Amino acid sequence: MKPKELSADFMRDLSEAVGRVIISFALLEHSFTMALAKLLKLTMLQERALIRPMSISTKIDLTRNLSKSYLKGDELTYLKHLLKDIKSCADHRNDLAHSLYGHKHGKFALLTFSGTARLAGQPIAWTPEALEEIVVKIGRVTVGVRTLPRRFPIEQRRAVVRGPVSFACFLPLKDRLAILRGSGGPEPVGGRAA
Numbered sequence: 001m002k003p004k005e006l007s008a009d010f011m012r013d014l015s016e017a018v019g020r021v022i023i024s025f026a027l028l029e030h031s032f033t034m035a036l037a038k039l040l041k042l043t044m045l046q047e048r049a050l051i052r053p054m055s056i057s058t059k060i061d062l063t064r065n066l067s068k069s070y071l072k073g074d075e076l077t078y079l080k081h082l083l084k085d086i087k088s089c090a091d092h093r094n095d096l097a098h099s100l101y102g103h104k105h106g107k108f109a110l111l112t113f114s115g116t117a118r119l120a121g122q123p124i125a126w127t128p129e130a131l132e133e134i135v136v137k138i139g140r141v142t143v144g145v146r147t148l149p150r151r152f153p154i155e156q157r158r159a160v161v162r163g164p165v166s167f168a169c170f171l172p173l174k175d176r177l178a179i180l181r182g183s184g185g186p187e188p189v190g191g192r193a194a
Contacts, residue, residue, distance in 0.1 A: 010128075014108060017131035018096050024138040025093040028145060032059055032086065035148040039066070056090045063148070075151050082148075085141045092134050095124070 036059060037047035051059070060083050067079045100111040110124045 010108070013128040014126070014131070017126075017128040017135075020135045021093060021096055021131055021138065024135045024142075025089055028086070028089060028138050028142045029056055029059075031142050031145045032056070032148075035145050036063065039149040039152060056086065060086055066152070070152050079148075079151065082141070082144045085137070086145065089134070089138045089141050092138075096126075096131075099124075 033047065033051050033054075036042075036051050040046075040051075042051065054062070063079070064083055067076055067083075071079055095110065095112045101108075102111060103109055104125075108125060108127075110126055112124055
């Protein structure tokens with residue numbers, strides 16, 4: 001027996017809403033990648049080798065570390081809130097992409113294993129309307145992300161990548177991040193550029 005709440009129309013609407021969240025988040029992550037590349041004045045090759053392969057958590061950490069060095073006051077406060085919102089959007093996306101879909105007591109439920117429910121699982125009742133609210137939030141966060149490069153002081157918007165990086169995509173993540181931060185990385189063949 002199929003519960004009324006799990007009708008074909010409901011499931012179609014829910015599936016479309018889940019798809020909109022996933023697609024909206026993909027745009028948010030792409031915008032975040034491009035904003036970091038612009039901020040760091042990276043070439044397309046550097047962006048694709050260094051920033052694009054990073055997880056969203058690593059991009060958040062990189063941005064947080066940069067902001068601690070270059071931002072103060074209201075800009076730093078704004079960026080902290082923006083990064084928290086990016087993390088929240090990523091958590092929603094991950095729940096929708098990686099959870100178990102089912103029903104509980106005749107209602108749709110998503111069994112998620114993130115956050116405090118990591119080991120035990122926690123059912124979340126989503127509706128298409130609630131998912132549309134997440135799409136709107138992701139849209140607002142995407143607009144904020146696109147302002148990221150201009151929030152940093154102009155004198156700090158110089159290229160952070162120093163020295164040869166042609167094989168950087170093969171380096172361990174800690175070395176790629178060190179290069180981006182301008183704090184070194186492995187010694188290049190032939191020594192460091194002056």
